[in-house]
Amino acid sequence: MNMGLLGFGVVGRGVYDLTADRDDMFVKKVVCLEDVQLPDAEVTKDFNSILTDESIDTVVEAMGGLHPAYEFVRASIEAGKNVVTSNKALVATFYDELIPLAKEKGVLFRCTAAVGGGIGWLSELERARRIQTLEQVGGIMNGTCNYILDSMTRLDLGYDEALSQAQALGYAEANPTTDVEGIDTWHKVILSSNIAFGISVDTDSVPAAGISRITAGDVKNFKEHGYVCKLISTGMMKDGKLSAFVQPTLCPAGSLEAAVPANYNLITLVGSASGRMSFYGQGAGRYPTAYNVMQDCADVLAGKGFYSPYGGKVSAENAVELRYYVRGGSDAWLDAQTAEHWNDAVITKPVPVNEMHKWLKAHSDAFIAALPQE
Numbered sequence: 001m002n003m004g005l006l007g008f009g010v011v012g013r014g015v016y017d018l019t020a021d022r023d024d025m026f027v028k029k030v031v032c033l034e035d036v037q038l039p040d041a042e043v044t045k046d047f048n049s050i051l052t053d054e055s056i057d058t059v060v061e062a063m064g065g066l067h068p069a070y071e072f073v074r075a076s077i078e079a080g081k082n083v084v085t086s087n088k089a090l091v092a093t094f095y096d097e098l099i100p101l102a103k104e105k106g107v108l109f110r111c112t113a114a115v116g117g118g119i120g121w122l123s124e125l126e127r128a129r130r131i132q133t134l135e136q137v138g139g140i141m142n143g144t145c146n147y148i149l150d151s152m153t154r155l156d157l158g159y160d161e162a163l164s165q166a167q168a169l170g171y172a173e174a175n176p177t178t179d180v181e182g183i184d185t186w187h188k189v190i191l192s193s194n195i196a197f198g199i200s201v202d203t204d205s206v207p208a209a210g211i212s213r214i215t216a217g218d219v220k221n222f223k224e225h226g227y228v229c230k231l232i233s234t235g236m237m238k239d240g241k242l243s244a245f246v247q248p249t250l251c252p253a254g255s256l257e258a259a260v261p262a263n264y265n266l267i268t269l270v271g272s273a274s275g276r277m278s279f280y281g282q283g284a285g286r287y288p289t290a291y292n293v294m295q296d297c298a299d300v301l302a303g304k305g306f307y308s309p310y311g312g313k314v315s316a317e318n319a320v321e322l323r324y325y326v327r328g329g330s331d332a333w334l335d336a337q338t339a340e341h342w343n344d345a346v347i348t349k350p351v352p353v354n355e356m357h358k359w360l361k362a363h364s365d366a367f368i369a370a371l372p373q374e
Contacts, residue, residue, distance in 0.1 A: 001025045001301055004050035007063035008032040011086050014290025025297055047072050051079050061085040070094055077101050084296040086113035092187040096200055099310045108305040110296035115188045118288025119281040121267050125195045126307035132273035134196040138233040141188045143263030143283040144172045144179035145211050145231040150261055153228055158216045171263045181210035182246040185233045193235035193244050199311035206316050207357035208246035213367040221342045228258035229369055244316040245353050248369040321350035323371040329363030
């Protein structure tokens, strides 16, 4: 395999390093805007030099972001080159274009590192769905949020202090919005649901609530009632109806999710034959993520393409009813849904997920967390 590598940051450098001792994968050219010298690969700022190089059969995209990554990946597929990417935003956003295009052009497309970093989550979904019907996917998919929530729970830190620590350790960006508002997790649960259920989720139908409004007082409330807060994603297919959402969720203190420390992930599937199966590991990092990029390259060498057939567009109904912890944003609707009080917060009666998220959009000062499904 001759590879054209797009990007030479954390993941790109990891991929290059992991090819060093192999005799079946070679990084031939690297697109990088910085002046980098490599002993065995040409470094260029011109993507077209990869596109027009007939000896390069596989393009590895490790740039991140939507543009120009989308244009480069699409052009690579059009040129008949296989594509491996770790870019969850790219695949989730342009799923309806890239997956059918790869099939049309007869090239292979893999993106295992896009969800779970070093966890082989998407490739496990591929294996699982061959034997059984997948009923639910999701869990803790964002290490930044988990680090913040874990630090607030174990160390009694406030949100701002926990975020600052995460930034100092490199777990959070200077602008953490994509992580803490649930956008990163939103991309991941959409992509996971597409593969698990063989569909194309209407992204506009999937709501996401983040953790940026959580306070130390909220965490204290949770502890007093035997819960730990985590940012949880859910993709669920029941009786032909899809639910897909991202939201802070209260996990019983003795549960697997409650015990996940620092920046780790715990991602779970529920299958008709296997029951519940969970996968734990590093959700990011140079070599854990590059490891799964390399696994995809090995799969391309073996002739393996995308994880599931491309399915039709499906909207998430999100009619499942949950109880919610709500602090702030009181109004007549919330008063009518209130079942009990936890200090300055309320616990609602069971309400549909879509109604709760619709209410939250109109109350920018409020924080919500779902209680476990009864």
